Amino acid sequence: MSSHMCHESDSGTKDVQNIQTAQFKTMNKNVNSSCDSGRQSQHKKAKKDHGSTPATLGQKADVKDGALEKDAYSVGHERSIEVNVAMKKQAKKEAKSTHVDSHSSQQHLISTSAAEDENSEMDLYRGEEEIEQELIEKHLSKSVPPVAVGESQSSVLAPEDLQTYSKREWKGNTTKSRLIRKGYETIANIFDLRRVRGDNYCALRATLFQVLSQSEQLPAWSQDPDIIKIESDKDLIQDWQFPFESKRSKVELMEQCLELLKKRLQEAVQCKSPMERELICQQVFVGLDEEYELLEALKFLMLRNAIQLHSDMVKGSDVPEFCWLLFARDTSKCPQTLLTNHLRHVGFSGGLEQVEMCLLGHSLQQTIQVYRLYKSDTEEFITYYPSHHREDWPCLCLLTEDDRHYNALVPKSQTSTKFNKYGRPMWNQPSGGQSYITTRL
Structure with a gap:
């Protein structure tokens, strides 16, 4: 019996080493031990508690007064799911703080705005960055109800x-x-x-x-x-x-x-x-x-x-x-x-x-x-x-x-610039010295 238990213990230790990772070694140790105990109990129904590991016994000791014993494999499986969910949540949380995720969100925002504006007029002349910024501003402005005609709605901007x-x-x-x-x-x-x-x-x-x-x-x-x-x-x-x-x-x-x-x-x-x-x-x-x-x-x-x-x-x-x-x-x-x-x-x-x-x-x-x-x-x-x-x-x-x-x-202000009767400006010399304006006004 003793040698058989040692054999089972060695097998359980090897299973734990194969499953656990460096980051979650301590967290997964009890879970794997519980899973091992669950598998032993299924094969040896007559000896229900025979293959339990110290970790499983520790779990039983934690059960409060008169509570029914849960299946060890189910508990271990549920905890494994919880650990995996926690790991995924943590990974997502870290990814959201990275530049890649920020860029991806921005691209999604731009593509969404572009899809909504697919029937609007095409802008063939401005730079890509300016168009991208305008799409972002349009998307943000949709969440604010307009109260008056503003600069963003004007097709001729302020001076x-x-x-x-x-x-x-x-x-x-x-x-x-x-x-x-x-x-x-x-x-x-x-x-x-x-x-x-x-x-x-x-x-x-x-x-x-x-x-x-x-x-x-x-x-x-x-x-x-x-x-x-x-x-x-x-x-x-x-x-x-x-x-x-x-x-x-x-x-x-x-x-x-x-x-x-x-x-x-x-x-x-x-x-x-x-x-x-x-x-x-x-x-x-x-x-x-x-x-x-x-x-x-x-x-x-x-x-x-x-x-x-x-x-x-x-x-x-x-x-x-x-x-x-x-x-x-x-x-x-x-x-x-x-x-x-x-x-x-x-x-x-x-x-x-x-x-x-x-x-x-x-x-x-x-x-x-x-x-x-x-x-x-x-x-x-x-x-x-x-x-x-x-x-x-x-x-x-x-x-x-x-x-x-x-x-x-x-x-500009009439105080700083003079204009002739046809509305044409009277020239001032540019700061660079020679004027490149060679056409008579």
Whole structure:
């Protein structure tokens, strides 16, 4: 009997050594001993207590008065489960504090936000980090009920210092980074930056913002009583696509867009202070249907102006130089193909090209003055769209880093910067010494 017990004891010790781990050696010792006792009791039912180990006896001693003895194997198995659960919980707790888990959570947050916004407009121009940060902010903002139109909802942000923006966004030391920073430095003492939402409407949006925020008198085209009547162009309108749904016909919807544009222009011109104009802009540029109705109205003005210019070309009348470039393209030989291949896609799958920026300025009877930062050390640093009326049409100032995305430029305080009667700034020499602005204003 004694030798048999020794044999069982040696077997139990070997089983314990195979199961236990270095981290939980002490914790698992009693559990394994109990499991060993349970297996012996199943094989030797007649001798119920014969194969019990000291650990099992210790468990029995701990049983309080008259309590029924539990099956040792069940207890050991339950404790093993408890230990495994505890180990898993501890591992999860430690993993959550690691950088990998934090990164994984952030990626999950981004992917969730991206899935929710899969039908929204694509941003083709901004950096990956900026897009990622915007997705995170959108996700967090959903938990807070909006009480008013705020900065996060605006498609044109508040004024920002150009130097501050430049240093934050162009930190590198590459040739392009230095060139872009140089361009920002050249105009930093004249303008502040107003960042515009970076979708395929950005050129139209930045231009419309400048029109509403700076116009002091109505342009001649807006005073035409027939401006909102498009019956003669209804055949072209059938190919139009709108970024919003409506039960109205396309002709009725476009007339509504033009009426709204005319109304907003009149309101802006009647404002008595820049603050009143700013309030109008805050009401318009919030990404709702009204904003897109105004942008579509600008596109239709471009189409109507293209029809007139093409007619003048056919008659042999004088037309601006950009018209020859506009209608020389294989994809825009006439107004119909211009609409089909270009204008109807603006805002959806593409933006405005440079020659179309000329058409936009000509349609509004405004000179769009663009600071092209990637050409800051060339004569093309400042480009006018179009250039033939820059002395007598009001000037709207935009900024681009790549001829794709456009932001708006607003003058700094009149006490620090002087402007001529056309709204153009009187230049100050940049801190670097030589000025790279070679185009006459």
